[in-house]
Amino acid sequence: MTDVLATPWPTVGLSDWLLGEPAHPIDDLVVDIDPTTRLLPTRTPIDLDQVSGERVAILHRWMRDTSAIVLVDAGTGPPAEALLEIADRNLIVTRPCYLALMKGVRSGLKPDGVVLVNEPSRSLNTSSVEQCLSAPIVATIDVHPSVARSVDAGLLTGGHAHITRTTAAITRPEPNRxxxxxxxxxxxxxxxxxxxxxxxxxxxxxxxxxxxxxxxxxxxxxxxxxxxxxxxxxxxxxxxxxxxxxxxxxxxxxxxxxxxxxxxxxxxxxxxxxxxxxxxxx
Known part of the structure; x- marks a missing residue:
C-alpha cells in the first residue's frame, strides 16, 4: 500500500506486531522518512492489556542498536506503559481543541512535549495548550488549505518533486507568506x-x-x-x-x-x- 506521499506503507503495524502477529523483522515495519529518521506506524489503537513483553524487549534492543532517530506511533489514547519505559521522550500530538485537550488531561498522561497541529480558526493559543497539558510545545504543524487541495487533486502521489513544492509552502516562515x-x-x-x-x-x-x-x-x-x-x-x-x-x-x-x-x-x-x-x- 502507498500513502498520499507516495511512501510504501507496511501491511503490518506496530500494534499488530506487539500483540503477537507473525514475527516480521522490525525493519519490515519501518517507514524511512529520511536517512536519519524512521517511523514505526500503528494501524489500530494498542490494547494495553495484551502487549507482548517479549516483543517489547525485542523492540527495545532494536531501537538501542539503530543509529537513526526512531519515532514510535503509539496510537491514540494513553500509550502502553511498556513503551513509555523504553522511550527517550514521550510526545503528544494534538490540536488546540478544547475537547482534545480535556481528553489528554483525563488520560493522566504526562508528556515531555507537545506537537501542536495548529488550526488558525481556533481560539485557544499556545500558552493555553501548554498550561493545560503541563508540557512545552516542541513543534508546530500549521494547517494549510493547500495540503487538502493537493491531496484531493492527487498531486501528492506523483513523486517527491510535488511533495517538495507542497511542503515548502506549508513550512514557509511568516515573513515569506x-x-x-x-x-x-x-x-x-x-x-x-x-x-x-x-x-x-x-x-x-x-x-x-x-x-x-x-x-x-x-x-x-x-x-x-x-x-x-x-x-x-x-x-x-x-x-x-x-x-x-x-x-x-x-x-x-x-x-x-x-x-x-x-x-x-x-x-x-x-x-x-x-x-x-x-x-x-x-
Missing amino acids: TAVDRWRDLDERRHSPDVDYGMRWRTASSGDEWRVSWNRGSGALYATNRDESVIEGLGTFTTESGVTTALPEWGTHHQDPNGLDWIRQQVEPATITPEFPGPALR
Missing part, C-alpha cells in the same frame, strides 16, 4: 472558502501549472501557480453559477496546453475586473 496569503489580507472577505476549478491549468506563456479558484466571499475568480508565489485576477462573479456559465465544460479544457488562456478569453467579456494591484501580485 505567499502572494495568495497577502492578497487575502487585503480584504477580509477573501478569507472565505474557495471553489476550485482545477489545479493543473497551463498557459503558453508559462511552464508552471496553475490553480483556478472562485472566492465565495469576494466573488473573485483568480489563478495562482503551484507555490502560490504569483496570483492573477481573472474576473468577478457574484454567484458560483455565474462562473459555471462563463466556463462551460471547463473540465474538457483542463489538460489543454493553453487551457488558462481559454479561461481568460471566456471570462474577459463577461466579468468585472477585480481590484488587483497589477496583473500579478508577487
Whole structure:
C-alpha cells in the first residue's frame, strides 16, 4: 500500500506486531522518512492489556542498536506503559481543541512535549495548550488549505518533486507568506472558502501549472501557480453559477496546453475586473 506521499506503507503495524502477529523483522515495519529518521506506524489503537513483553524487549534492543532517530506511533489514547519505559521522550500530538485537550488531561498522561497541529480558526493559543497539558510545545504543524487541495487533486502521489513544492509552502516562515496569503489580507472577505476549478491549468506563456479558484466571499475568480508565489485576477462573479456559465465544460479544457488562456478569453467579456494591484501580485 502507498500513502498520499507516495511512501510504501507496511501491511503490518506496530500494534499488530506487539500483540503477537507473525514475527516480521522490525525493519519490515519501518517507514524511512529520511536517512536519519524512521517511523514505526500503528494501524489500530494498542490494547494495553495484551502487549507482548517479549516483543517489547525485542523492540527495545532494536531501537538501542539503530543509529537513526526512531519515532514510535503509539496510537491514540494513553500509550502502553511498556513503551513509555523504553522511550527517550514521550510526545503528544494534538490540536488546540478544547475537547482534545480535556481528553489528554483525563488520560493522566504526562508528556515531555507537545506537537501542536495548529488550526488558525481556533481560539485557544499556545500558552493555553501548554498550561493545560503541563508540557512545552516542541513543534508546530500549521494547517494549510493547500495540503487538502493537493491531496484531493492527487498531486501528492506523483513523486517527491510535488511533495517538495507542497511542503515548502506549508513550512514557509511568516515573513515569506505567499502572494495568495497577502492578497487575502487585503480584504477580509477573501478569507472565505474557495471553489476550485482545477489545479493543473497551463498557459503558453508559462511552464508552471496553475490553480483556478472562485472566492465565495469576494466573488473573485483568480489563478495562482503551484507555490502560490504569483496570483492573477481573472474576473468577478457574484454567484458560483455565474462562473459555471462563463466556463462551460471547463473540465474538457483542463489538460489543454493553453487551457488558462481559454479561461481568460471566456471570462474577459463577461466579468468585472477585480481590484488587483497589477496583473500579478508577487
